[in-house]
Amino acid sequence: MGGIGSGDIDFFVRSTLVINAGLGLNRTPVLLNPPIDLAAVGQRYIHNPGAFDADGDSLAYRLIEPQRSQTPGQGVNITSYVQPNLVPPFGNIEGGSSPSTFTLDSITGDLVWDAPAKTGFYNVAFVVEEWRNGVLIGEIVRDMQIIVIDSPNDRPKLAAIPDLCVEAGTLVQQSITATDPNGDILTLTSNSGVYLPDLVPVQNAQFSVTNSNNPGQVTGVFRWQTGCDHIRLEPYDVLVKVEDGPAPTRPNPSLFRKLVDIRTFKIRVYGPKPQNLRAEPVADAADRAFRLTWSSYRCQVPGAQIAIYRKVGCSDFDAGACQPGLPLGLGYEEIARVGVGETFYLDSNAGQGLQPGVNYSYRIVTLFPRRGTTPNEPGRLNGGGSSLPSAEFCADLPQLAPLITNVTVDSTSQSKGVITVRWTRPAGALPGLVAQYRLLRATGLDGTDFTQVASINTTFQPNVADTLFVDRSLNTEQNAYRYKIDYYVTTNGTLGKLDESQPASSVRLAQVGGANNQVRLTWTANVPWKNTDRIHRVYREERGRPGVFNRIADVPVQDVQSFTFTDDGTDRYTADGTTSLTLSPDSTYCYKVETVGAYESARLQSLTLYNFSQILCASPSDTTRPCAPLLAIDTLDCSKLSPDAFCNPSTFTNNLSWTLSTSNPAICNPNVVAYRVYYARYTDENPAFLASVTAPVPPAMAYAHIGLNSFAGCYYVTAVNRFGVESAPSNTVCKDNCPQYALPNVFTPNKDGKNDSFTPLNCPEFLDKTEFTVFNRWGVKVFETIDLGINWDGRSSAGQDLPAGQYFYEAKVRFQSVQRDAEPLAFKGWVQLLR
Template sequence: MTWQPNECVDDLTNPIQVLGGYEVHRRTADQETDWEPVLCETGIPADAGYALVGSVESLDEVGWVDDTGLSFGVTYCYRVVTRYGDGALSLASEEVCGRIRKDVPVMTRASVLTTSESGSVLAGWSPPTELDTVAFPGPYRYELWGQPMDGSGLAPAQLWTSSTADALSGLDTTTVLTALNTESHAWSLAIHLRSDTVLVGLPPAATTPWLTFTPDDNRLRLDVQQGVPWRVASYVVERQIPTGGPYVVLDTVEVPMYVDSNLVNGATYCYRVTTLGAYDDPTTESPLVNLSQEACARPFDYTAPCAMALEVAADCEVERDTLRWSPVPGCDSDDIVGYNIYWAPFMGDSLTLWRAVDNPDDTVAVFNEDDVLGTIAGCFVVTALDSLLPGPDGNLRRNESVSLDTACVDNCPYYFLPNVFSPNRDGPNDAFRAFPWKFVDSVNVAIHNRWGEVVFHTNDPDIGWDGTYLDTGEALPEGVYFYAATVYTRRLVGIVPERFSGQIHMVRGPSGTSD
């Protein structure tokens, strides 16, 4: 269709003109309407009986091709509205109608009769009612062409041909195709009419309904794929009850998707779907009934449990972290059987499994409870686990929730040195030792005499200097000594050095032993 541009377009400012376009609205002639735009009424009201079927994104383009869901033999009526760059709409155009003649046969049936590697399909079509018999005189014959929808890219092949007749009324309009693999893929079928040897048009193909499954926890999602030139109005879903028994209708839905729930994970369920459709042309048979293949599937639990909200409370005094977790608000999982707790000692490190919790009621854990880790710093994540069950391949599998919260806490390092000791071998205070320390990875401590000579060096955080000379083991005289320490503390960001220095008073006093 083409149209003359709105007479106001040339007077528009450049931005409004550049961003403008057209909207195309359509109705079928049998959907009667008495709507006509009144003075200053812009656009087309939603209840006027028209549907927006297309748009043109430039005011310079004054034409559009409608190929959206059209049927042979139906009259379609159109109006065009100008859409300006600022979103404003023009008055609607006058209505113009057009009709696609039914001068070729159209597919009506592509229905699976038996499902197997050598199955059968019922093919049917409606003959042309407006064929130009002068341009296309008899004798006539039909040819049915098809191709498997298996992704192989094979070109359509002729699967069947009718006898020849001088009049269309003398030809069959259905046939059963055999030896087709209906178990592994759908089939695309197209009917061709020949006038003697001349092909009369190329009407669109139709595919057999194809049923696919998405398994989940105690449920199966069924999706129906079908490419046809008519409108599909509803889908009748059937299941064998019990499996291997007769088919029973579960529901009739208006969308090509259905979820069958309350199933048993790992059990087999078999289905088929009947699609009901029609052309807009009232002279074509209706409803158009087509069956999918029969297909079976098993539900498996692919739904992860709820994510866990985590809180971590650090207690530096007792060197413990207390972790508490619970499902995030609004989430409810009834199949949690355990948890995984992951830990990274430093921010940015990879999380590794610290502890597996097998009791779903245990939602508290204490980190560094046995004082073997030497740190309470790090980042934590808790995930939930559901039941360990056989998967589609027979191997045991389970679902793990996403790691929603990463909670990080830091250490509070503690390291102090005394300023006096008495290495007189009387027992108390015989060695220069650090006070009880926390969260220290290592140290670098050097002790000097008053002339700057290093008399002792260690990397042991406890130090343990007994007042002897580093090289000879000779007892050093009492007096003032000096230390320089670099303490490498364990922090969330990594190993952090802290430097300090001070004086040591070595007081020997009376010896606690006698020669």
């Protein structure tokens, strides 16, 4: 049909509006261009509806088949309808041999028919969709008629117009040019919502035309002084149209039919960059916090917020034009939002305090609300979006507590080992201040069983050297040790704890195998400074000279995975002499490693930290990996648990047990001295080291993971021989929680102290997230909460007492699980509210 002869058909059009209070107020898009247009045979035709949405919602376009009216309020597709380009005779595109096309750009709304082949009346239809926050909130059907005529005229052409992206407050001036191949007089016009005073009351755009009487060419200037109220997420569309008229010299002007060309360009208006961000340490040293300040924001749009971002380490990112927000890859984390009128924020890391000696980078971004989401300003023009990010401010907290700089092993022994611990004086300590250091020690790289080993009194004096303590009588052969310092100061004659240092461990060296007369070493340390991006040093004891070590290699390390070295006997560091040799499987060789590191703080980066590991003696002949364990875990039978099974325990325990997979020395080494237990909270995590268990006589191989807040977790175990060679991991076992959840069907919120609140029954455990919604019997939502305990007191979300009666609820509950972001379970039911 293609629309020919369509003048006798009653066409059906519709508009759809989705009412959703959660999305705010909504205004239907306005179609600024008329739905009747002219086209010429053989020439490319373009039309744009000129849709403008005052709320800044996203618009999308799609073709549909025209409909005719069937009954009031209903329409049906017109039978035998075909697109205009498929009506015979079939034409070609303008100036080419390819078949004619008929398309609608889903983003710009440009309707292009390239090109008509036959005169007539053609009707087409398309839908303008309105989207907000990913939700379709409305549709408009545009039914239009294209009148195709024969014309000796050639259509005019507009030059390309670039899309623009500007900061609010920028004066936009864009020159636009059109030409006509026949030298006809041209009329240049522009259409957009930015010209309408009732839609954009702050400052309307203007469009002026010059040399309009110049045959064959016309120039226009689009001018718009943007402002804060123009900021929005979606760009503004500006449509430009050129129409030709017969030149005075054209023969047979009565046969002339006007033709047009249309172009649409977009203007995105983003918020200006916040200025003068600074971060200063707070006066109270115990808080370990920064006070952030910035200049009052230029665009005080109601409902806008300042988003505050922080990351560890500094960066050189500089946002260019039209790069609002912060790219995810920079590593910033949003830590807070404050109102747009605020100019400061105190960052204490949610009350946990920030680490001294660490560089923190801050940036702020202004976020703008969607139109109609601010109750007192429903007609604001703001349509979401954000500002450019502020310039970075990078700073570290002053050294208010001592910083440990060395935990170095001086002597390796099972009972007479020696470790030297060194720490800095707190920065800013006033001369004459009476203070006390209390040194605490725990066993293991991750040890937490700290006990005090020394108490050192001091009175601060200028230029006093850093403090050290030599810790003796240690088993440095089998253990690493971890230290921290509690810092006490005297105030009004009373000694009180002011702060504590970050813990730091000694360096632990281990053998992880070797082959073909080689020894493979690995080392690790749990320290607050950075040991990566440095060169570590490996030493080997000289043959025949006990206690004399020669430096044999410098190992560049980029990350903790590269804390390894394989010794094949070659001395790769010759500055102190060459001691290369051939490693014998019948001999033992002793090693130690010196790590090199530094704090990331700008104040301490010049302080290089050197720390020795214990001495490790290893043989190339004992490199067979130990046998891997077979692991089991105690399981929960949720079907046999009573409803109140988890009411009393405050913590939970997972019990592991294992055996060796084989004891055949031809396959693996059964000589095991310890087991290492690894744990991951979720199945998609790589298990991390949890504990070391000294190997007992089989079968009593077990470990109890205590103090858990839920059962959810996954484990594997490895075996370790006397040289620190670790087996392959055991099988991985996981344990999950039992999701127990029940809700009552009656409560009495009459404030008599009995059943006044609607809460879950039987003290449910392991809840991670709850979304609870209540509806009355007419399906109207009256209450909602995300409180894990629900605690509905019989009032609506607006705080009004609800009448007695039956209500329906939906609870979406996500339980703590080994699956990260597990799907929530849905519970639906009813409850009787009695008063």
